[in-house]
Amino acid sequence: MIELSAKGSNGLLAKRYASEKRFRAYGAIALALTTIFLGFLLYDIISKGWPAFFESHSSLEMKIDPDKVAAGDIANGDFAAIIKQSVREQFPDIESRADKKTLASFISQAAGDELRNMVLANPELIGQTVKVDLLLSADADLYYKGLIETDDKLLLDKFSAKLPVTQSISWRFWTNGDSREPELAGLLGAIKGSLFTVGIAIFIGLPLGVFAAIYLEQFARRNRWTDLIEVNINNLAAVPSIIFGLLGLAMFLNFFGLPRSAPLVGGLVLALLVLPTIIIASRAALRAVPPSIKEAALGVGASKQQAVFHHVLPLALPGILTGTILALARAFGETAPLLMIGMVAFIADVPQSPTDAATVLPVQIYLWSDLPELAFKSKTAAAIIVLIGILMLANALAIYMRRKFERRW
Amino acid sequence: MNQMSTARATESNTQMVGERTTRISARKVNIYYGEKHAIKDLSIEIPDRSVSAFIGPSGCGKSTFLRAINRMNDTIEGCRLTGEVRLDDKNIYDKDVDVVQLRSHVGMVFQKPNPFPKSIFENVAYGPRIHGLAKNKTDLEEMVVASLKKAGLFEEVKDRLDAPGTGLSGGQQQRLCIARAIAVNPEVILMDEPCSALDPIATARIEELIDELRQNYCIVIVTHSMQQAARVSQLTAFFHLGTLVETGDTNSMFTNPRDKRTQDYITGRFG
Numbered sequence: 001m002i003e004l005s006a007k008g009s010n011g012l013l014a015k016r017y018a019s020e021k022r023f024r025a026y027g028a029i030a031l032a033l034t035t036i037f038l039g040f041l042l043y044d045i046i047s048k049g050w051p052a053f054f055e056s057h058s059s060l061e062m063k064i065d066p067d068k069v070a071a072g073d074i075a076n077g078d079f080a081a082i083i084k085q086s087v088r089e090q091f092p093d094i095e096s097r098a099d100k101k102t103l104a105s106f107i108s109q110a111a112g113d114e115l116r117n118m119v120l121a122n123p124e125l126i127g128q129t130v131k132v133d134l135l136l137s138a139d140a141d142l143y144y145k146g147l148i149e150t151d152d153k154l155l156l157d158k159f160s161a162k163l164p165v166t167q168s169i170s171w172r173f174w175t176n177g178d179s180r181e182p183e184l185a186g187l188l189g190a191i192k193g194s195l196f197t198v199g200i201a202i203f204i205g206l207p208l209g210v211f212a213a214i215y216l217e218q219f220a221r222r223n224r225w226t227d228l229i230e231v232n233i234n235n236l237a238a239v240p241s242i243i244f245g246l247l248g249l250a251m252f253l254n255f256f257g258l259p260r261s262a263p264l265v266g267g268l269v270l271a272l273l274v275l276p277t278i279i280i281a282s283r284a285a286l287r288a289v290p291p292s293i294k295e296a297a298l299g300v301g302a303s304k305q306q307a308v309f310h311h312v313l314p315l316a317l318p319g320i321l322t323g324t325i326l327a328l329a330r331a332f333g334e335t336a337p338l339l340m341i342g343m344v345a346f347i348a349d350v351p352q353s354p355t356d357a358a359t360v361l362p363v364q365i366y367l368w369s370d371l372p373e374l375a376f377k378s379k380t381a382a383a384i385i386v387l388i389g390i391l392m393l394a395n396a397l398a399i400y401m402r403r404k405f406e407r408r409w
Numbered sequence: 410m411n412q413m414s415t416a417r418a419t420e421s422n423t424q425m426v427g428e429r430t431t432r433i434s435a436r437k438v439n440i441y442y443g444e445k446h447a448i449k450d451l452s453i454e455i456p457d458r459s460v461s462a463f464i465g466p467s468g469c470g471k472s473t474f475l476r477a478i479n480r481m482n483d484t485i486e487g488c489r490l491t492g493e494v495r496l497d498d499k500n501i502y503d504k505d506v507d508v509v510q511l512r513s514h515v516g517m518v519f520q521k522p523n524p525f526p527k528s529i530f531e532n533v534a535y536g537p538r539i540h541g542l543a544k545n546k547t548d549l550e551e552m553v554v555a556s557l558k559k560a561g562l563f564e565e566v567k568d569r570l571d572a573p574g575t576g577l578s579g580g581q582q583q584r585l586c587i588a589r590a591i592a593v594n595p596e597v598i599l600m601d602e603p604c605s606a607l608d609p610i611a612t613a614r615i616e617e618l619i620d621e622l623r624q625n626y627c628i629v630i631v632t633h634s635m636q637q638a639a640r641v642s643q644l645t646a647f648f649h650l651g652t653l654v655e656t657g658d659t660n661s662m663f664t665n666p667r668d669k670r671t672q673d674y675i676t677g678r679f680g
Contacts (some may be wrong), residue, residue, distance in 0.1 A: 222486055292523035297485065300536035300593055301513035307668070310535075311525055 002270050037328040045338045049381030055170035056141040058163040062086035066127045080112035108183050112193040138182035138375035177350045182375030189350045193358030200267020201331050209278030217286045218308045237276035244273045245340030261341040261357040269337045274327040281323020318405035325398040335362040361387045429456035432627040438492035447473045449651045464639035465648030469583045471631045475599050479515035480508045515597040521606050523584035524574035536593035560588035561618050576600035578609025598635040616641050621643040641662050647671045
């Protein structure tokens with residue numbers, strides 16, 4: 001009888017199985033480790049950043065004192081003083097100067113500005129009693145969120161006992177530019193800066209890269225020059241990004257005299273940075289189109305250009321788009337080259353055009369992470385969440401595009 | 410209409426081989442791939458309105474020479490040709506010959522069916538469209554229908570001209586490719602092993618079609634199957650190691666080969 005069980009083998013079989021088992025175990029361990037690290041990273045960032053999407057408010061009825069606000073000159077009215085005084089009146093038992101000062105510090109300076117805007121919009125409010133929304137300052141906000149312990153605990157508790165504190169979604173985080181006051185600092189400036197920068201990078205990098213790839217892959221004859229160009233493109237893809245920043249500094253700022261800190265220059269630098277990646281991805285996509293399709297087109301008398309643009313390019317497009325989106329996702333997260341061209345300044349204004357000074361999301365993260373105020377810690381984490389969200393969206397788009405346009409042949 | 414009138418002449422084809430005019434003539438053709446000498450001193454005359462078959466073992470250069478007839482080799486880098494290939498009386502390797510123009514006269518069907526990943530209609534309409542053959546939309550539709558009919562595919566696909574060409578069966582795809590090739594009114598159709606990826610039934614259908622098309626076109630077919638060469642062709646050329654060993658009337662070649670190598674090959678001793 002033939003022995004078909006493993007016992008019949010000379011031990012080699014057992015060795016082979018053991019080796020396979022070991023290999024599987026290594027794979028499982030590697031996978032588990034990465035999952036744990038990723039999970040830890042996400043948990044850490046989200047748990048730290050989540051509170052930054054909310055802010056603390058209180059509210060108080062107060063009289064707009066005509067002594068402090070002249071009807072003819074509302075803009076220069078001392079609204080901060082009105083708020084300060086009204087809040088103090090709520091706590092007559094607080095007498096020490098230091099405590100009074102601390103009490104006033106619980107209210108953000110934005111509360112005064114908002115009251116001013118309210119009165120500017122409706123001057124009849126002067127002399128009347130109105131309910132005013134009070135944005136709390138970052139430190140008070142952190143305390144009420146339970147994130148810090150502070151020496152002012154007693155005062156804060158007293159404050160919230162008298163004036164109920166509520167949490168609400170912080171729209172300011174999405175609509176403000178950067179600020180020195182943590183409770184006012186927002187991401188809109190950085191998001192717009194990123195969009196301008198990456199938009200310009202796409203606008204320049206995509207056509208340039210795709211056409212270069214088409215030319216190299218379909219039209220150029222292979223010779224020493226094209227080989228040299230190919231080697232250089234592959235090398236460029238591996239050049240550290242900060243070198244591109246230096247190139248941009250030397251070329252766009254010093255030589256062409258373009259504005260410093262502008263998304264225009266950032267976009268140009270990122271276009272150079274993603275160009276090799278787009279070319280390589282596009283060439284791979286073009287090469288993956290079966291040559292029989294091009295031959296078929298040439299066979300019925302299409303010119304080379306017609307064969308490429310009518311048949312090869314449409315089939316390569318999903319691959320090109322996937323590669324491009326991934327390259328741009330990389331550009332979105334790029335920091336170093338932008339530091340070199342001055343996009344690292346503190347810029348409070350939201351940029352209105354690509355030539356305005358701006359910063360981008362990853363640089364904003366870098367800037368915030370460097371600040372001493374505790375509240376910026378969670379702002380930093382929140383900005384990271386936004387950045388990761390955008391990158392995930394970009395990747396999802398890449399997958400969707402590939403699925404949608406992928407055709408079989 | 411043309412097709413119908415010529416269909417009746419099919420039975421009496423064998424006698425006519427000798428009377429046909431020469432359509433393609435090659436003189437002292439040498440083809441090189443870089444250092445490799447793929448075709449050596451080849452001269453051949455290919456008659457009009459008949460099927461000529463190129464046979465020979467793999468790597469003997471038959472496909473290379475076939476692709477030289479519509480200059481598809483131009484797309485291969487490092488491929489050079491000396492000598493001349495004449496279509497009617499014009500050397501197609503002359504400087505003033507435009508390959509795009511040439512290929513509209515010399516169509517090609519490839520080894521693997523390679524329809525465009527577009528609709529059946531678009532597959533056939535592409536050639537007439539880029540050459541500006543149709544004056545308007547109805548004209549184009551008529552051309553597509555006529556080509557599909559000539560390729561014997563129309564009845565099978567008339568209800569789904571908008572369906573993708575890649576969704577057809579292998580044999581139908583190959584007939585679609587033939588329809589695509591004849592849509593631009595070529596005089597010559599080159600077929601590079603058109604049945605090698607097909608099952609026997611689809612193969613029989615294509616062979617039938619080739620036999621019909623022969624009435625209007627000069628057809629050159631490369632095949633690995635000697636039975637196929639014997640079935641469809643009137644003239645056979647045997648290639649071996651880059652040289653044209655023997656060429657002649659198909660019937661006499663298979664029954665009475667002159668060269669020892671031809672005999673060895675067709676009797677299955679090598680190749």
